Amino acid sequence: LAKTTQPISMDSYEGQEVNITCSHNNIATNDYITWYQQFPSQGPRFIIQGYKTKVTNEVASLFIPADRKSSTLSLPRVSLSDTAVYYCLVGGDMRFGAGTRLTVKP
Amino acid sequence: EAQVTQNPRYLITVTGKKLTVTCSQNMNHEYMSWYRQDPGLGLRQIYYSMNVEVTDKGDVPEGYKVSRKEKRNFPLILESPSPNQTSLYFCASSFSPFPGFGLAATDTQYFGPGTRLTVL
Numbered sequence: 097l098a099k100t101t102q103p104i105s106m107d108s109y110e111g112q113e114v115n116i117t118c119s120h121n122n123i124a125t126n127d128y129i130t131w132y133q134q135f136p137s138q139g140p141r142f143i144i145q146g147y148k149t150k151v152t153n154e155v156a157s158l159f160i161p162a163d164r165k166s167s168t169l170s171l172p173r174v175s176l177s178d179t180a181v182y183y184c185l186v187g188g189d190m191r192f193g194a195g196t197r198l199t200v201k202p
Numbered sequence: 203e204a205q206v207t208q209n210p211r212y213l214i215t216v217t218g219k220k221l222t223v224t225c226s227q228n229m230n231h232e233y234m235s236w237y238r239q240d241p242g243l244g245l246r247q248i249y250y251s252m253n254v255e256v257t258d259k260g261d262v263p264e265g266y267k268v269s270r271k272e273k274r275n276f277p278l279i280l281e282s283p284s285p286n287q288t289s290l291y292f293c294a295s296s297f298s299p300f301p302g303f304g305l306a307a308t309d310t311q312y313f314g315p316g317t318r319l320t321v322l
Contacts, residue, residue, distance in 0.1 A: 130310060139206075139292045139313025140245070188300025190235070190311065192245035 100184045105197040114171045116196050118184030121165050127187030129160060129167045134181045140192065143182075144169065174200045204229045208293050208314035215283055216322050223278045223317050225293030231312075233299045234276040235260065236268065238289040239316075245292065251276055252299055283321040291317045 101119040108114045120129070128147050132140035144151060146158040146167070157170040171178055183195040206227045215221055227234065235250035237260075247260030251270040265287055267279040276295075280287060293314040 132311075137290065137316060137318070139294070139316050140311075141313065142310040145310065188298075190247065190300075192237075194242070194244045 100186055100189075100193065102182075102184050102193075102196045104194060105199070107199050107201060108174055109201050110175055111173050114174050114178070114198060114200075116169045116171075116182055116184075116198070117166055118169070119166045120184070120186045123164050123186050129158065129164075130185045131156070131158065131167075131169050132183045132185065132192070134183065134195070136180075140183060171198075174198075176200050176202060204312065206293055206295055206312050206314035208291075208317050210317060211315060212318050214320045214322065217284055218282050221280050221283060221319075223280075223291060223293075223319070225276045225278065225314060226274050227276075227293075227295040227312065228274065229295060229297075229312065230273065231295035231297055232273070233297065234270065234293065234295045235311075236266070236276070236278045237292045237294065238262065238287075239292065240289050248278070248291075250299070283319075285321050287319065288321050289319060291319060 128145055130145040131143050133143045134140040144156045144158045146160050148160050151158045159168045179200045181195040181197050183192045209224045232253050236248040237245045239245050246262045248262055248266050249260050249268040251257045254270050254273050257268050257270055270276055294311045296309050296311045298309045
C-alpha cells in the first residue's frame, strides 16, 4: 500500500488559489489518486480522482506528473467555505491519516 | 438520492449501557465499514464488511461488534460502552473494498453524516 505524505496545515485568503501537494513515492501501476474533503463534524466526501496528467471538475483540479510520485490538488479562488481538511488517498489504501487542514481567512 | 444514513446523530450514554448505531446505504454497495475519528488521530477503521454475513476487524475493533444481515445495513454495536469510546463515528460504503485500485480504480467511498457519541 502506498503511503502518502501531505502538509499538516495551510492557510490562505479568500480569492487565492490553493495548491496542496501529496507525495506518494510507492504508488503502484494500478493505483488511482483520490482526494476527499471533510468539513467539521461531517463525513469525508469525494472531490476528485485521477490517474495521470490533469483532471478538472467543478470543484477542483488535480495535477499528476509523469512519474506519478506526487499529486497536487488545486482549489481555484478559495472562499471561507473551503475551510476543511483535505485527504489524499492512493489506490485501495483507506488510511486517511491526518490530512491537510486548510484555513481560509477573510 | 444516493446516500449513507446513520442514526442517531448524537448520543450521550453512560458506561456499560449497550447501544447500537445504525447505518444504511441505498447504493447497493457490497463494501461497508465503520470509522472513528478522534482529535489528532485521523480516521481509524473499526470493522468492515465485504458482503452480507462477511465482516472483519479493522485497526481498532476492541469493544465493538458489527453485523451484516442485509446488504444495505451495517449496525455498530457497543455491548458495554466505556468513556474511551467517546468519539465521532462514521459509516462508509463503496462498491469495492479497494476503491481507487485495479478494477475498482474509479470507485470511491461514500460516508455517512457521523454520530457523535459521548460515554459518561
